[in-house]
Amino acid sequence: xxxxxxxxxGLTQKEYELIVELLDRKPTTTELGIFGVxxxxxxxxxxSKLVLKTLPTEGECVLQGPxxxxxxxxxxxxxxxxxxxxxxxxxxxxxxxxxxxxxxxxIIRDIFTMGARPIANLNSLRFxxxxxxxxxxxFKGVVSGISSYGNSIGIPTVGGEVYFSPAYEGNPLVNxxxxxxxxxxxxxxxxxxxxxxxxxxVGAATGRDGIKGASFASDELTEDSEKDRPxxxxxxxxxxxxxxxxxxxxxxxxSLIGIxxxxxxxxxxxxxxxxxxxxxxxxxxxSKVPTREKNMTSYEIMLxxxxxxxxxxxxxxxxxxxxxxxxxxxxxxxxxxxxTNDGMLRIFNGENKVAEISAKMLADEAxxxxxxxxxxxxxxxxxxxxxxxxxxxxYNTDLLNLLSSPTIASKKWVxxxxxxxxxxxxxxxxxxxxxxxxxxxxDKAIALNTDCNGKYCxxxxxxxxxxxxxxxxxxxxxxxxxxxAITDGLNFGNPMDPxxxxxxxxxxxxxxxxxxxxxxxxxxxxxxxxxxxxxxxxYPTPIIGMVxxxxxxxxxxxxxxxxxxxxxxxxxxxxxxxxxxxxLKVKKGKADGYVPQLNLNLEKRVQKTVRExxxxxxxxxxxxxxxxxxxxNLAESCFGNNLGVNIEINExxxxxxxxxxxSQSRIIVSINKNKxxxxxNIAVKNCVPYEHIGVVKGKxxxxxxxxxxxxxxxxxxxxxxxxxSL
Amino acid sequence: MKAGVVTFPGSNCDRDVFHVLxxxxxxxxxxxxxxxxxxxxYDLIVLPGGFSYGDYLRSGAIARFSRVMDPIIDFAxxxxxxxxxxxxxxxxxxxxxxxxxxxxxxNLKFVCRNTKLTVLNNNTPFTNQYKNSAxxxxxxxxxxxxxxxxxxxxxxxxxxxxxxxxxxxxxENPNGSIENIAGICNKERNIFGLMPHPxxxxxLQISPGKADGYNIFSSIxxxINKRGDKVAK
Numbered sequence: 039x040x041x042x043x044x045x046x047x048g049l050t051q052k053e054y055e056l057i058v059e060l061l062d063r064k065p066t067t068t069e070l071g072i073f074g075v076x077x078x079x080x081x082x083x084x085x086s087k088l089v090l091k092t093l094p095t096e097g098e099c100v101l102q103g104p105x106x107x108x109x110x111x112x113x114x115x116x117x118x119x120x121x122x123x124x125x126x127x128x129x130x131x132x133x134x135x136x137x138x139x140x141x142x143x144x145i146i147r148d149i150f151t152m153g154a155r156p157i158a159n160l161n162s163l164r165f166x167x168x169x170x171x172x173x174x175x176x177f178k179g180v181v182s183g184i185s186s187y188g189n190s191i192g193i194p195t196v197g198g199e200v201y202f203s204p205a206y207e208g209n210p211l212v213n214x215x216x217x218x219x220x221x222x223x224x225x226x227x228x229x230x231x232x233x234x235x236x237x238x239x240v241g242a243a244t245g246r247d248g249i250k251g252a253s254f255a256s257d258e259l260t261e262d263s264e265k266d267r268p269x270x271x272x273x274x275x276x277x278x279x280x281x282x283x284x285x286x287x288x289x290x291x292x293s294l295i296g297i298x299x300x301x302x303x304x305x306x307x308x309x310x311x312x313x314x315x316x317x318x319x320x321x322x323x324x325s326k327v328p329t330r331e332k333n334m335t336s337y338e339i340m341l342x343x344x345x346x347x348x349x350x351x352x353x354x355x356x357x358x359x360x361x362x363x364x365x366x367x368x369x370x371x372x373x374x375x376x377x378t379n380d381g382m383l384r385i386f387n388g389e390n391k392v393a394e395i396s397a398k399m400l401a402d403e404a405x406x407x408x409x410x411x412x413x414x415x416x417x418x419x420x421x422x423x424x425x426x427x428x429x430x431x432x433y434n435t436d437l438l439n440l441l442s443s444p445t446i447a448s449k450k451w452v453x454x455x456x457x458x459x460x461x462x463x464x465x466x467x468x469x470x471x472x473x474x475x476x477x478x479x480x481d482k483a484i485a486l487n488t489d490c491n492g493k494y495c496x497x498x499x500x501x502x503x504x505x506x507x508x509x510x511x512x513x514x515x516x517x518x519x520x521x522x523a524i525t526d527g528l529n530f531g532n533p534m535d536p537x538x539x540x541x542x543x544x545x546x547x548x549x550x551x552x553x554x555x556x557x558x559x560x561x562x563x564x565x566x567x568x569x570x571x572x573x574x575x576x577y578p579t580p581i582i583g584m585v586x587x588x589x590x591x592x593x594x595x596x597x598x599x600x601x602x603x604x605x606x607x608x609x610x611x612x613x614x615x616x617x618x619x620x621x622l623k624v625k626k627g628k629a630d631g632y633v634p635q636l637n638l639n640l641e642k643r644v645q646k647t648v649r650e651x652x653x654x655x656x657x658x659x660x661x662x663x664x665x666x667x668x669x670x671n672l673a674e675s676c677f678g679n680n681l682g683v684n685i686e687i688n689e690x691x692x693x694x695x696x697x698x699x700x701s702q703s704r705i706i707v708s709i710n711k712n713k714x715x716x717x718x719n720i721a722v723k724n725c726v727p728y729e730h731i732g733v734v735k736g737k738x739x740x741x742x743x744x745x746x747x748x749x750x751x752x753x754x755x756x757x758x759x760x761x762x763s764l
Numbered sequence: 765m766k767a768g769v770v771t772f773p774g775s776n777c778d779r780d781v782f783h784v785l786x787x788x789x790x791x792x793x794x795x796x797x798x799x800x801x802x803x804x805x806y807d808l809i810v811l812p813g814g815f816s817y818g819d820y821l822r823s824g825a826i827a828r829f830s831r832v833m834d835p836i837i838d839f840a841x842x843x844x845x846x847x848x849x850x851x852x853x854x855x856x857x858x859x860x861x862x863x864x865x866x867x868x869x870x871n872l873k874f875v876c877r878n879t880k881l882t883v884l885n886n887n888t889p890f891t892n893q894y895k896n897s898a899x900x901x902x903x904x905x906x907x908x909x910x911x912x913x914x915x916x917x918x919x920x921x922x923x924x925x926x927x928x929x930x931x932x933x934x935x936e937n938p939n940g941s942i943e944n945i946a947g948i949c950n951k952e953r954n955i956f957g958l959m960p961h962p963x964x965x966x967x968l969q970i971s972p973g974k975a976d977g978y979n980i981f982s983s984i985x986x987x988i989n990k991r992g993d994k995v996a997k
Contacts, residue, residue, distance in 0.1 A: 192776020276818025457905040
């Protein structure tokens with residue numbers, strides 16, 4: 039280690055040699071630390087860039103694609119939505135409360151540095167099975183961390199997902215998506231330009247927390263990872279709330295050239311990236327950075343990930359405006375350096391120069407690796423699962439067991455700890471297909487959700503990735519919206535393992551295909567590799583966060599059945615598909631079989647049919663038929679208003695596949711009985727299979743002669759399952 | 765009619781209350797900064813929800829020392845209407861403008877959901893548009909809403925009919941408050957603190973079927989109209 043200083047910074051010998059070659063000398067300790075974080079996977083995407091380039095990033099609605107703090111889309115009326123998803127998996131694995139809390143804090147800053155006021159957050163979470171005490175500790179800690187930070191800062195947490203599977207036992211996933219609203223004229227950028235302009239550090243003082251967190255995030259979790267707890271930052275939502283208000287107030291004064299969050303790799307990445315974007319250089323005297331601890335070294339100040347800080351380049355002569363606004367909110371705002379025109383990031387400690395590196399070298403010239411791929415052995419061993427492979431005594435019991443399996447059960451225990459109503463825009467909150475958030479003063483709303491079935495992605499990464507996009511879009515459509523764009527949170531194992539990289543590459547290709555077909559470009563995202571624990575890699579989990587638009591509030595639709603006598607239709611077609619299902623997992627305790635087919639052309643037509651019917655005021659409820667299959671999803675639609683159903687279906691598939699198979703591109707809708715021909719006409723016009731499958735009736739859940747249960751009994755099981763397993 | 769909404773550092777329902785007062789009830793509405801020392805000419809002052817000063821130490825405990833609290837206490841003593849919602853209620857307790865204290869929720873968790881409530885006294889500036897004993901719904905969102913008062917204080921509250929809102933029963937009570945209390949006023953009836961958020965349920969658009977918070981604000985307007993003058997000039 040002594041003779042190989044690069045190892046401590048997470049760099050390879052080859053990378054070190056490249057650094058020496060680029061600098062034409064040996065780096066100083068501080069410089070090597072700077073390279074270590076900037077060339078980490080977390081900051082440089084060195085192992086993923088080549089694959090990510092294939093994602094479609096352009097579209098009619100895109101105002102800002104990947105490359106900034108967050109992407110932006112147009113929603114008309116000179117308004118725009120900025121959104122992005124980010125992971126905080128490793129910090130949450132060693133310190134769940136702070137890890138999750140600072141995950142929320144970090145992504146919120148990415149949104150308001152774009153000039154947008156964050157109006158909603160969503161969380162996509164994955165844990166091991168709840169029968170394990172460590173998992174319970176992680177689950178409770180993560181939920182209360184999100185609750186504590188999100189509630190305190192006053193941004194509603196309106197949706198997301200929680201899955202439980204042994205694949206995530208040692209390495210939980212905590213992905214947070216934040217969504218902000220802005221006027222197009224207030225779009226801010228993270229650029230440093232104009233020689234002689236000041237460079238200011240604003241917000242909280244810098245401490246020794248989270249040093250090298252970015253490097254920590256770019257390594258596998260081991261039994262020793264607990265020792266890395268100091269690499270986890272500590273959040274202060276109160277400070278962040280002040281920073282948010284001050285930043286938005288400042289952006290409106292038109293005094294800024296650029297503004298960037300100091301997130302991963304803190305001062306180092308923010309200064310290098312801002313300079314690189316503006317083809318400029320930056321000089322910083324770190325002795326001027328407000329610190330909360332004495333005797334911090336230049337290495338520590340440059341690599342600290344203390345939270346709630348920003349780097350700001352004001353226009354010439356506007357330094358006082360910045361100070362005035364930040365002082366009003368009781369925050370630091372100090373000039374620490376200036377913009378230069380020589381492209382160098384130059385760090386001084388008083389008179390002493392401690393680092394001098396080209397900003398582009400740090401931000402853009404990290405090596406890009408083309409990683410090997412290899413089909414994992416397990417893929418070749420996957421066999422088709424047929425109805426005979428699953429034994430069932432009684433479908434009533436099966437349905438009750440499915441509804442009380444934590445992945446399907448109500449997430450009320452989770453979301454009641456989140457303030458999902460603050461800001462008074464939440465029309466539809468958590469527990470629905472997609473959250474619906476109104477835009478005050480306009481007859482429109484946005485629909486938001488996150489989606490990914492890791493089991494599918496494990497069994498078939500390409501199809502799993504494509505299904506994640508298709509399902510996200512289907513959910514938006516069910517809530518009355520038009521899908522617009524996505525952000526992707528790509529969570530995988532160690533990219534050096536060719537089998538993992540194969541999963542990664544295939545998932546991204548699946549996402550690419552679906553995004554192109556469904557016309558939902560990727561406007562930003564996050565890659566999280568090294569999600570491995572001693573027990574192995576997680577399921578490949580490319581989480582899709584989608585935003586859609588309801589261009590009239592009249593279109594807003596929920597999944598709940600509304601009135602007795604309404605007819606229930608299934609739009610789309612059920613097949614003999616039990617592979618990858620939750621039913622199989624609950625019955626046999628494993629992910630196996632062929633993932634359901636996805637025909638993107640049919641998917642588009644199914645979505646078009648439902649959207650058209652909603653627009654024509656035909657549909658009273660719409661619910662995506664996904665995990666758990668038709669029986670589970672019908673039951674979910676019964677719970678909102680405690681209504682029963684009478685389902686009669688003649689399908690040529692097995693009872694098990696009919697009840698619990700997870701065929702794609704299906705939507706359950708209910709309509710008033712005098713609208714039947716109108717609905718059918720729209721389906722016929724779009725060449726979409728449909729079937730009248732039953733009627734909303736009474737208080738019993740009846741499905742052919744297979745299931746007959748009291749809705750209240752079903753609901754009670756579903757409602758309390760998670761609480762009971764804690 | 766003029767209303768002021770106080771922003772403390774960490775308030776986060778200030779803009780929500782502002783929206784409802786200004787856009788739904790057409791109050792002439794101002795934001796009041798926590799450092800302001802003069803507050804003039806208001807018919808109503810609202811202390812909104814949120815986490816003033818990060819709720820550090822104890823919710824509301826630091827906000828009560830804000831500069832703006834002196835003129836608000838003056839305003840209240842002259843009979844001006846003061847409404848404290850959630851964190852605002854906590855601040856009213858810490859400032860001794862209302863009796864009692866707030867504890868952490870009995871299950872130790874933050875809770876956000878709709879609750880069923882009963883209106884106990886409709887003869888006040890804040891509740892006159894409800895029927896007496898009306899069953900209503902309003903959402904709560906708090907971690908410290910477990911209202912407590914000693915027996916003597918409780919008896920006084922009851923004798924003076926200061927308990928305006930109760931959770932309908934123990935099951936509906938989200939925080940374990942004594943006798944399911946959700947909101948109380950002072951003896952003079954011009955200061956009202958409650959844990960539920962009326963500003964979150966004053967529009968049908970975001971609370972389908974019911975907008976039971978609406979009548980809190982319409983009661984205030986009706987009271988001011990009848991009273992016909994401004995008390996706190």
